[in-house]
Every structure is written in C-alpha cells, then in structure tokens.
Amino acid sequence: MMQLGRGRLRGPGPAVVAWGSLALFVVLFVAITLQLSSVGEPGRRSAVAGQAITREAIESQPSPDEFEEDGEGVESDEELEFEPPEPEVVLPEPEPEEAPAVVTSSS
Amino acid sequence: VIEAVPHTLASHGWWIAGRASGIVAFVLVTVSVLLGLTMAGKPVRGPGLNRKLMALHEQTALAGLIAIAVHGFGLLADPWLRPGLAGVAVPFALGFHAFWTGLGVIAAYLAVLLGLSFYFRRRIGPRRWRAAHRATIAVYVLGLFHALGAGTDTGSPPFLLFAAGSGVPIAILFVYRLGAARRRGERRLAARGTFA
Numbered sequence: 001m002m003q004l005g006r007g008r009l010r011g012p013g014p015a016v017v018a019w020g021s022l023a024l025f026v027v028l029f030v031a032i033t034l035q036l037s038s039v040g041e042p043g044r045r046s047a048v049a050g051q052a053i054t055r056e057a058i059e060s061q062p063s064p065d066e067f068e069e070d071g072e073g074v075e076s077d078e079e080l081e082f083e084p085p086e087p088e089v090v091l092p093e094p095e096p097e098e099a100p101a102v103v104t105s106s107s
Numbered sequence: 108v109i110e111a112v113p114h115t116l117a118s119h120g121w122w123i124a125g126r127a128s129g130i131v132a133f134v135l136v137t138v139s140v141l142l143g144l145t146m147a148g149k150p151v152r153g154p155g156l157n158r159k160l161m162a163l164h165e166q167t168a169l170a171g172l173i174a175i176a177v178h179g180f181g182l183l184a185d186p187w188l189r190p191g192l193a194g195v196a197v198p199f200a201l202g203f204h205a206f207w208t209g210l211g212v213i214a215a216y217l218a219v220l221l222g223l224s225f226y227f228r229r230r231i232g233p234r235r236w237r238a239a240h241r242a243t244i245a246v247y248v249l250g251l252f253h254a255l256g257a258g259t260d261t262g263s264p265p266f267l268l269f270a271a272g273s274g275v276p277i278a279i280l281f282v283y284r285l286g287a288a289r290r291r292g293e294r295r296l297a298a299r300g301t302f303a
Contacts, residue, residue: 014166016166017135017163017166017167017170018166018170021131021135021170021173021174024130024131024134025127025128025131025174025177028126028127028130028131029123029124029127032123032126032127032260033112033115033116033123034108034112036115036119036123037108037109037111037112037114037115038108038111
C-alpha cells in the first residue's frame with residue numbers, strides 16, 4: 001500500500017533497497033564466478049597475477065648479507081654488486097669415429 | 108564449468124566478492140546521487156514525491172556505504188592481491204593501478220564523511236551542511252574514474268551502458284541544479300530589492 005491517510009505517500013521500505021542490493025550482489029557474484037570458471041587458470045587475473053609475481057620477485061631478492069662469503073663483512077657498496085656465474089660451456093662429445101676396418105691377412 | 112567453481116571460489120572468492128560489491132556500490136551511489144539531484148533541482152513535482160525520493164535517497168546512500176565497506180574488505184582479504192591495510196586505506200599506496208585506486212579510496216572517505224554528516228546536520232548547521240553535501244557529486248565522479256581506471260569489469264558492455272545511461276542524466280540534472288540555485292539566488296535578491 002503506497003497511499004496512506006491524508007493523501008501522504010510512503011516511499012519503499014528499506015528492505016526493498018537492502019534485498020535489491022543483496023540480489024544484485026549475488027547475481028554479479030555468480031556471474032563472475034561462472035565467467036572465471038569457464039576460463040582456464042592461466043587466463044585468470046593475468047594483470048593482477050603479473051603484479052603479484054613482480055612483487056614476489058622483488059621480495060625474494062637475496063639481501064647483501066647473503067652475498068657474503070665465509071662470513072666476511074662487506075666494506076663498500078661496490079662489493080655488493082652481484083656478478084652472475086659464467087655459464088658453463090658444455091661441448092658436445094665428439095662422436096666416436098668409425099673404427100677402421102681391420103684387414104687381416106692370412107698368410 | 109561447474110566442476111571448476113569450487114576451485115575458483117577457493118582461489119578467487121574474495122576477489123570476486125570485491126568486484127561484485129564494487130559494482131553494487133557504484134550502482135547504489137549513482138542511484139543516490141541521481142535521486143539527490145532530482146530532489147534538489149525539483150524538475151518533477153508531485154504530492155509526497157519529495158518524501159518518497161528522500162527515503163530512497165537515504166536508503167541507497169547507506170546501502171552504498173555498506174557496499175563500499177564490503178568492497179574494501181573483499182580486496183583486503185584477497186590472498187592474491189594482498190594489498191595490506193595501507194593499500195586499502197591510504198590513497199595511492201596500493202601498487203596496483205595506484206592512481207585509480209587512490210581515487211577510489213578518496214571517494215570512499217568522501218562518501219562516509221558526506222553521507223554520515225546527514226545525521227549531524229543540526230550540529231553542523233543546515234546551511235553549512237547543505238553546502239558540504241553539494242560536494243557529494245565528487246563521490247560519483249571519483250568513483251566513476253576509479254571504476255573505469257582500475258575496475259576489471261568496466262570494459263564490459265553492461266557496465267559501460269549503465270555508466271553512460273546514468274552519467275548523462277546526472278550531468279543534465281547537475282547543470283539544472285546549478286541553474287535552479289542561481290535562479291533562487293536571483294529571486295532572493297530581487298525580493299530584497301523590492302522590500303528594501
């Protein structure tokens with residue numbers, strides 16, 4: 001009933017807004033969940049995932065103390081520069097040459 | 108798809124809650140601003156209409172504040188984003204879309220301040236409160252920019268349609284309201300001149 005005595009109109013109750021908002025939230029929640037479920041794991045949150053991975057990479061960088069060797073202190077900042085180890089060059093093993101045919105002569 | 112739902116909810120449940128509540132918050136703030144401008148400019152009149160609009164304006168504003176809080180908590184609890192309390196509460200502190208999320212944080216604070224000031228308007232003073240309440244349009248504008256800049260779903264056609272469909276009448280009503288306020292001021296000045 002919208003019409004009250006003396007011709008006054010009453011607005012919709014707070015329940016309408018509350019339930020309407022909750023219903024919209026549930027619909028959106030279900031829709032986004034289904035949308036994400038239909039996409040494979042690598043496709044989800046690519047942007048956010050990239051940011052999280054970058055942050056983890058920054059956080060997991062070794063501290064200067066970890067560069068110290070044999071417990072000796074680091075004296076200058078220049079010594080903190082980390083040089084990556086040179087990659088080992090692995091040469092392919094030479095293929096064994098075919099053994100020359102042994103000629104035996106029977107005399 | 109159904110088989111993947113439990114896994115999606117386990118890994119992204121809080122993020123989904125944050126996204127959904129963000130859209131709900133934007134819808135509620137938009138409706139509240141639209142109703143507020145409709146009441147202020149008085150483009151439509153009817154018996155008891157203002158009272159009805161007032162009730163709806165207040166309810167949508169309060170529901171919008173709750174949705175903003177859920178939006179913040181949802182993102183705070185997200186194990187993937189891990190924004191931390193500072194990322195959610197301090198403007199421009201979050202590393203993800205820092206500028207746009209910063210606008211959202213400012214909009215949230217403005218929404219709380221301006222929205223809840225309604226209940227202290229007698230203490231603040233009606234004229235001062237009304238002047239401050241006019242700044243509520245900033246909550247909508249900042250929220251819109253925040254959504255367009257940082258929102259995951261803002262590129263979707265339904266959202267763009269809603270933003271455009273509500274933005275145009277809000278802009279028209281805002282201009283109408285400014286004109287109405289100017290007309291009222293001119294009438295007041297004219298009345299003073301008549302009686303002086």
